[in-house]
Amino acid sequence: MTTDVHQLDDGAWVSVNDSREVNVSNLWLLARSDFCGCELTDFLAEGFVDVSVDHPNIEARMAGRCIACGTEGVTDWLQVGRVIDPESGEFCAIDPESVHFPDKRRRLARPQK
């Protein structure tokens, strides 16, 4: 099946195949991001701005704040989980507290997908 993603309830959720999967209010540790000057951005997700599929990965851009330095804004594309079974569309979320590497290039690469 094709994977269907969208944000819901004014950015509260990433919905994957019509199931609410990733919610706001988690802290995400971002490495090598240029979101702020911190070595590790300690990012509080306050809202999902954009979601997309880069098979099998589900990615999102989040609005929020680095709670270490206070920088506010929207992140680059971040993987929030993956569809582990393309047949059933079963989704597996990523642990927000592991370290993530936002992908700056993906936006350029996107049209080819």
Place this chain on the structure above:
Amino acid sequence: MPTKVENWKDEVYGNEIRDHLMEFAEQGWESIPEDEQDAWFERFKWWGLYHQRSGQESYFMMRIGTPNGVIEPGQLEVIAEVADEYARGPAENPEFGDAYCDWTTRQSIQLHWIKLEDIPEIFDRLESVGLGTQQACGDSWRNIVGCPVAGKDKHEHIDAWPVAEELHETFKGNDEYSNLPRKWKVAVTGCDQGCGQGDINDLAYEPATKEIDGEEKLGFNVRVGGGLSRKEPRFSRSIDVWVPPEQAADVGAGMSALFREYGDRDDRFNARIKFLVDEWGTEKMRSVLQDEFVDFELPTAGENMRESYTYNAGGDEHGDHVGVHEQPDGNYYVGLNVLVGRMGVDDVYELADLADEYGSGEVRLTQRQNVIVTDVDSDRSDEFLDEPLLENYEADPHPFMRGSIACTGTEFCSLSIVETKNRQVRYARWLKDNVAVPDGVEDFHIHLSGCTASCAQPQIADISLRGMKTRKDGEPVEALDIGLGGGLGENPHFADWVEMRVPADEVPGYVENLLATFEDQREGGQTFREFIAERDEETLQDLAEAEETDYEDPYMHNTKMTWYPYVEDDDMQSSPAPTNGEGEPLQPADD
């Protein structure tokens, strides 16, 4: 490209949702196909139902829209019965018990833990006394707000209640305006105090006089594009239009049709009309309204009464309607303080009885989450004040209790970052017991919102609190951003954000220190708002330190990660949800 939500709305929206809702209810929670849940939940909002947050699947928040906050004789008892029978969740709230009503900042009523299966019966009960949930959420005309004592107030110039009522009747269930790009919030004010809060609504009617054919007439000036959500608060802006009461609905129709046609359906974050006003400016707003959406000549704005607005203006105010006030007919209205707007169901029954016994049976809701018993017999107000219910819901509350407002927060809301209502109850009590009230302050506004949606209207409080997180000893804890000096009045002002990410258990200490500085440094009878207004950002940041005190906060631990923040076993995996119509846990769907 239209958003997904717009596509769902194109398929089914507005009145027609009801038949589907009833069918799902009849067949039970599991009859909603899994891959259609998102679409149906979005649509159910139009009928006042908002699916609760994660860990509470199959349960809904239900909003009942009471225009202008007017609960007519006979209605409150039914509201209590519905809450009593249908709004009992699987767990108890330690402050409020297991069934309660929330009086909201837009003069509506919210119930929680509603099961889909009960909705047909609930609708029957509500509708049998003229209540309803239609358009209480969703992309349409929301509950009309206004001065809560409209028609019963000595400050009034126009009786705004018939106007609010006409708007309600014209636009409830009206297919022409049922599918707007986003919510549409309207305020009607008839008094010279500004208690309709028009400044923070999408469309505002404000009292104004205008000379028409040599005669001075009373009507409304029209403002557009207010709202607090996200980090983009706006005050509504005058579009230089005056309208007589009998044409208020025509202008409302025109304005909301303009929004329907020109609002942004490609980006929900940019959809509220406040952004269209930003983009177009007020002159274009007016000319498009005139040219395309009304068929009579719009008079230019009349003489407004903003100079006399005291509501939430920081100084002496008749403002929040708490206390005993004489009505023009010689009877009294008595405003009672409801801490954070939540009332246990037994108290709601009692309130309904008292309103019958001492007044006309009418009760009204304010935009400060309080209740007003109207039409109290002129010779029985003292007797009423002695009623035991009024020990908890006081007519003469302590300034910190009186000024406290809180939104729904992590208890039920998907967007939330922090716990709100129970925390604010604890804050108010601690402040009352530990902090000296600055001289002359009768009502000190502290508004707590769990996220930037700003349902508790934090930006227009003396102290604004907004949900955040921080780390304490390396561990994530719930925290609040603190803003100061917001309010309405002739020259409304949004709070300036001064302290960021203060751990929630250090906020009472901050307030204590702040008020000590205020008392120490204020000049003469300066109000708190004036005191804040005359200081620059840097000075404000140095006013006070946050610190721990003997205040204890049981909700520091990321309450959003629990299925319900107050139960012993709060682990997400221990949630009984989703449940069937009897409240029994369903097996997790096998997909």
